[in-house]
Amino acid sequence: MKYTIFGESHGPAIGVVLEGVPAGLELDLEAMGKDLSRRSTGKDALSTARKEADEVNVLSGVFEGRTTGAPLALVIANSDQHSGDYEALRYTPRPSHGDFAGFIQSKGCLDYRGGGHFSGRLTAPLVAAGSVAKQLLAEKNVWVGAHISAVYGITDAALNDPQELRGVADKPFPVLDDAKGEEMKKAILEAKEGQDSVGGSIECAVTGLPVGLGAPDFGRNVEGIFSQYLFAVPAVKAVAFGAGVAFAYMRGTEANDPFEVVDGKVVTRTNNAGGINGGITNGMPVTFEVTMRPTPSIALPQESVDLRTGEEVEIEIKGRHDPCVVHRAVPVIEAAAALAACEVLGI
Numbered sequence: 001m002k003y004t005i006f007g008e009s010h011g012p013a014i015g016v017v018l019e020g021v022p023a024g025l026e027l028d029l030e031a032m033g034k035d036l037s038r039r040s041t042g043k044d045a046l047s048t049a050r051k052e053a054d055e056v057n058v059l060s061g062v063f064e065g066r067t068t069g070a071p072l073a074l075v076i077a078n079s080d081q082h083s084g085d086y087e088a089l090r091y092t093p094r095p096s097h098g099d100f101a102g103f104i105q106s107k108g109c110l111d112y113r114g115g116g117h118f119s120g121r122l123t124a125p126l127v128a129a130g131s132v133a134k135q136l137l138a139e140k141n142v143w144v145g146a147h148i149s150a151v152y153g154i155t156d157a158a159l160n161d162p163q164e165l166r167g168v169a170d171k172p173f174p175v176l177d178d179a180k181g182e183e184m185k186k187a188i189l190e191a192k193e194g195q196d197s198v199g200g201s202i203e204c205a206v207t208g209l210p211v212g213l214g215a216p217d218f219g220r221n222v223e224g225i226f227s228q229y230l231f232a233v234p235a236v237k238a239v240a241f242g243a244g245v246a247f248a249y250m251r252g253t254e255a256n257d258p259f260e261v262v263d264g265k266v267v268t269r270t271n272n273a274g275g276i277n278g279g280i281t282n283g284m285p286v287t288f289e290v291t292m293r294p295t296p297s298i299a300l301p302q303e304s305v306d307l308r309t310g311e312e313v314e315i316e317i318k319g320r321h322d323p324c325v326v327h328r329a330v331p332v333i334e335a336a337a338a339l340a341a342c343e344v345l346g347i
C-alpha cells in the first residue's frame, strides 16, 4: 500500500488516498471513527479548543461495504478555522513550526493559515489510513497498541507486557498508571497557565509479526521502515527501538536477550532489542518509543524575523493551540506503526 495525505488545516478538507489496499476487506467505519475520536480536538483544557467533527467521507475504493482494490479516498471536512489568528504571522514565522522552512521551499506561496499542510490536523487522515492498516493486520493476528510513556519528565509505569496496552486505548488519557496520568495532566495545565507547552513520549508495541521479515540493508531494514513512517508525524523528533537510549548505560550482560524455548518455539526471555535483530524481525513484539517536542506555538512573546524587511521582530501567537501534543498523538503513532507493519509484511 502507498498513502498520500492531502489538504491544509484551513482549507475546505483534508484526506488520504490509499493505493494498493487488498480487495475484499469489510471496512469497519465504526472502528475508524473510534480511533479518530481518540485523536480529536476540543474535548478539554488539555487540548486545542478548535472543534472538528472528523467524520470520514469514503469517496472511492469501497463497494457494498468491501474494499474493491481501487484507490481508497477518505475525506474529512474542516469547519472551525479561525484564519484571522494567523494574519499577523504571515511574514514573521513562528519559531520551530514549519512556517519558515515552508515559506522558503514554497517560494513564498505557503498556505500559512493554521500551519497549512504542516499542521498536526493532517494526522486525522493518517489515523483513518492507520485504521485500514490495523484492520488488514488483524486478519494476520498482528496488533498495535501504545501509551503515553512520559510528559515533561513524568514517566508512566514501565510496560512489562504489550498485552497491558489492550485496556489503555479506551482511556481518555492513555496511560498505564492513572495516578501518573494525573501528574502529567497537571504539568500540561501548568505549562498552559504559563503560556508555554511541554513535550513527552509515546511507547508503542506491535505484536504478532512473524520472525524473518526485513533485511539488514538500506530500504528493507525494519527499524528504518518504521522510522520513515514515524518521523512523518509532526513533532516527532526521536525514535528508539527496544531499550533504545538506555543501551548507552548498559553492559552486554544486561542488554543481551537470552534465547529460550517456550511451547516448542524459540523466543527471547527479555526484549531489549525491540523485536529486531540485524534489521530483521525476530518474532518478539516490535517495541519502540517516540519523543515528541513541546508544541511550537506558545503564547509567550518570541523572537522572529520579518521576512519582507529582514528586521528582527518580537511576535505573539494568538489562537487555539495544544499545550501538549502527546496525549492526542497516541492513536497517530499507532496508525503510523500499523502502516509500517503493513509495509514490512508486504501488504
Ligand SMILES: Cc1cc2nc3c(=O)[nH]c(=O)nc-3n(C[C@H](O)[C@H](O)[C@H](O)COP(=O)(O)O)c2cc1C
Pocket: 048, 096, 097, 098, 115, 118, 119, 120, 121, 123, 233, 234, 235, 236, 293, 295, 296, 297, 298, 320, 321, 322, 325, 328, 329, 332
Ligand atoms: C496531534 C498533533 C497536534 C499538534 N498541535 C499543534 C498545535 O496546536 N500547535 C502547534 O504549534 N503545533 C502543533 N503540533 C506540532 C506541529 O504540527 C509540528 O511541530 C510542526 O508541524 C513542525 O514539525 P516538526 O515539529 O516535526 O518539525 C501538533 C502535532 C500533532 C501530531
Ligand SMILES: C=C(O[C@@H]1CC(C(=O)O)=C[C@@H](OP(=O)(O)O)[C@H]1O)C(=O)O
Pocket: 009, 041, 048, 049, 050, 052, 081, 082, 114, 115, 118, 119, 120, 121, 122, 124, 234, 297, 319, 320, 321, 322
Ligand atoms: C486542528 C487540529 O489541530 C491543530 C494543530 C495545529 C498545528 O499547528 O499543528 C494548530 C492548531 O490549529 P488551529 O490554530 O487552526 O486551531 C490545532 O488546533 C487537529 O489536530 O485536528
